[in-house]
Amino acid sequence: MTKTTLWLIALLLPFEAGADVLTGVVTTKVRAGNQPAPVVVYAEPLGGAAPAREGKPVTLSQRNKAFAPRVLGVPVGTVVSFPNDDDIFHNVFSLSPGNAFDLGLYRAGASKRRTFASPGVVRIFCNIHPQMTALVVAAPTPWVVTTGPDGAWRFDLPAGRYKLTAISERAAAVTAEVTVNGATTSPALALDESAFVAAPHTNKFGKPYPVTAYKQP
Ligand SMILES: [Cu+2]
Known part of the structure; x- marks a missing residue:
């Protein structure tokens, strides 16, 4: 084997290891x-169960009376920590079917956790501050990502056929199917949030927030 051949093998090795890549851009x-x-995109293998692989623990903090990040896509089974990084009390709750929970009221510096054990779209709020909203998408697959402003995303996954889903807090989900073989570009995933209207949500009792809740500094 010549030196040049060895060099070529060395250069190609990293690509051999992760040869199947799926990329796309959500519009x-x-x-x-x-x-x-922000949009959550996930890929479910067709013709076989997704490998059960829990995501790394993730943090969704409460800071300046807002959840950060506002949108989070995680594999089902992921543990999410909700630290209170403000100097006031906060609460974290959801009434989303299949994923309802209430972490109670807790003080500055405290943190509570929630395991997202069921797949679904989970709308999260604070029972004191109606302006605090977040969206967690617990995806039935390890291949899930939250896009940035450019809508670009990428998965390194085994070759095969997949169902793709894209969803945002302001648009209905769209899906597409794709066969991944080597470096593959996704079919178009186009969301439409032009009909979205911001509407007030209820508190953890399913009732409107008191008027005073909207007037807090
Ligand atoms: Cu709050």
Whole structure:
């Protein structure tokens, strides 16, 4: 084997190891002047169960009376920590079917955790501050990602056929099927949030927030 051949093998090895890559860009139709909401994209293998692989623990903090990050895609089974990084009390709850929970009221510096054991779209709020909203998508697959402003995403996964889902807090989910073989580009995933209307949500008792909740500094 010549030196040149060895060099070529060395150069190609990293690509051999992760040869199957699926990339794509989500597009979102918005009303004039609006920025698109972050999008969660996930890939479920067709013709076989997704490997049960829990995601790494993730943090979704409460800071400046907002959840950060606002949108989070995680594999089902992921443990999410909710630290209170403000100097006031906060609460974390959801009434989403199949994923309802309430972490109670807790003080500055404290943190509580929730395991997202069931797949689904989980809308998360604080029972004191109606302006605090977050979206967690617990995906039935380890291949899940939250896109940035450019909508670009990428999965390193085994070759095969997959169902892709893209969803945001302002748009209905869209799906597409794709066969991954080597470096593959996804079919178009186009969301439409142009019909989205922001509406007040209820508190953890399913009732409107008191008017005073909207007037807090
Ligand atoms: Cu709060």
